[in-house]
């Protein structure tokens with residue numbers, strides 16, 4: 001594979017890392033309600049380096065109860081991939097965005113068409129959790145063509161020889177899956193989060209972020225001692241389901257502060 | 267059919283990527299990829315091992331009661347105006363074809379050192395079969411079942427509990443089979459190290475569609491021989507079966523794919539994935555899928571919990587694509603008629619699922635006149651009697 005230029009998503013993360021900091025990428029559910037763009041802005045203003053926007057899918061097999069509920073509410077409220085992308089087109093939040101959805105949404109539109117729709121909406125990256133390495137080719141090629149960074153996941157179950165291949169194909173960052181299981185807040189950080197972070201850092205120079213099961217600022221700090229940062233999903237979405245845009249911003253601010261404080265301490 | 271370029275044998279092994287033509291594949295979260303690879307390896311090795319084959323054969327014979335007979339349905343045939351043969355999968359232990367696949371997979375799970383079986387179920391027949399195998403092998407068993415199906419298949423829920431399995435309601439989406447598969451996959455993602463996902467139909471990520479078909483090929487192989495004995499060495503003109511995920515149909519089709527027999531799969535009109543011919547990706551493979559214009563999966567609607575599924579196994583999509591099999595939709599009302607007709611004329615109360623295939627045979631009786639039709643009677647109707655009592659009383 002020829003080397004592709006570093007895209008805006010990866011550039012934003014690298015800027016944080018090069019400054020000695022840890023990356024924070026919150027996940028929010030697109031189209032959840034009328035206020036979702038306010039949430040997006042609040043999250044950006046509170047110190048997110050980039051944001052993952054979920055496009056709801058009818059059958060989210062990687063997601064736990066919190067994101068499922070947000071997903072269902074968004075769908076019931078009439079959110080569609082197009083309505084979410086239309087909203088994003090006009091939302092200039094100042095940080096790069098990636099969408100996270102399931103492959104059928106892209107496949108139904110057509111890989112090329114979906115990739116160019118993302119680009120037209122100002123989106124920089126895409127995460128498709130049901131598209132593993134072996135199946136990612138046609139989509140990722142179309143995405144490259146459109147300038148969309150395809151972020152691949154790397155799971156704790158992967159044997160050592162699989163990780164460098166995933167890292168090689170992944171763009172934006174490499175998404176280390178923190179635990180065996182679906183999205184959701186857990187009482188404590190799984191051991192597998194630390195170990196996948198370490199295994200990935202050993203084989204790639206790309207940014208390594210860990211998500212799934214990172215639900216508190218303490219857990220974010222803990223895993224970021226090895227990784228370059230975190231993706232925080234269910235904790236944010238839970239606040240989105242139950243609180244105001246400002247309160248989501250406050251929560252993101254707590255993660256930001258904790259991550260910053262941890263790197264200030266020697 | 268005209269021969270053009272040389273091609274893979276009909277219903278041979280899928281490609282190394284698990285494709286049947288353009289369909290199939292392995293569309294699962296990264297976490298599950300190594301598990302699928304390990305399963306594929308284990309299945310290849312087991313299927314090539316005479317000891318494994320002998321053990322499975324012994325179980326199918328002495329535990330499940332195979333071979334199942336082919337019954338000449340004389341009075342039903344008189345009624346329809348053509349010759350009707352029934353492959354009696356309803357006579358297997360636990361009452362349906364599902365046991366063929368489950369015994370194979372449970373034996374494989376044991377060989378792989380797994381101690382816990384996960385299953386999804388619609389009508390409850392696959393759940394009952396899995397709970398049965400778990401009891402037989404001393405394994406833990408958890409069965410996900412849509413809340414709607416738990417209500418309409420109460421008897422099977424009780425059976426699973428009796429067999430020692432835990433039945434967990436799937437409360438999301440349509441609360442039917444599709445959602446039970448989602449829950450089973452979520453469980454598998456979390457417990458992949460000690461648990462084995464015993465998938466109940468010829469669907470899902472590679473190697474499931476191929477492996478499940480292989481375990482059901484016994485239906486087609488037996489039927490081929492049994493038909494030859496009844497038909498002077500010949501084959502039936504038509505072989506038909508109901509299609510949910512497609513396991514019983516693929517099993518019987520496999521015995522006749524290389525003959526002139528016409529292969530007809532019958533889908534519920536409210537769950538006709540092949541009939542709508544829109545490709546999609548869900549539950550691990552690319553196949554035909556009922557979905558809206560942006561790719562959200564639609565909820566199927568059928569009187570039969572076992573066929574209430576918006577997708578279909580990838581090999582059926584391929585067989586439809588190349589024109590080797592065709593797929594017909596039938597309505598719930600037609601199925602209710604068929605259910606009663608078989609009960610009345612043959613003294614066999616069929617499950618609602620295979621009653622779909624009979625419903626098509628009734629509707630197309632004129633086109634079938636003079637032919638011999640083999641119907642895969644995939645299960646018995648005991649589980650449906652309570653539901654039909656309500657349906658027929660309200661008529």
Ligand SMILES: Cc1ncc(COP(=O)(O)O)c(C=O)c1O
Pocket residue numbers: 362363388389390391392466467468508509510511512513514515571572573617619620644645646
């Ligand atoms: C008797 C019977 N036939 C058919 C089916 C449908 O499954 P498949 O299409 O995999 O044969 C079921 C599923 O529950 C069933 O119980």
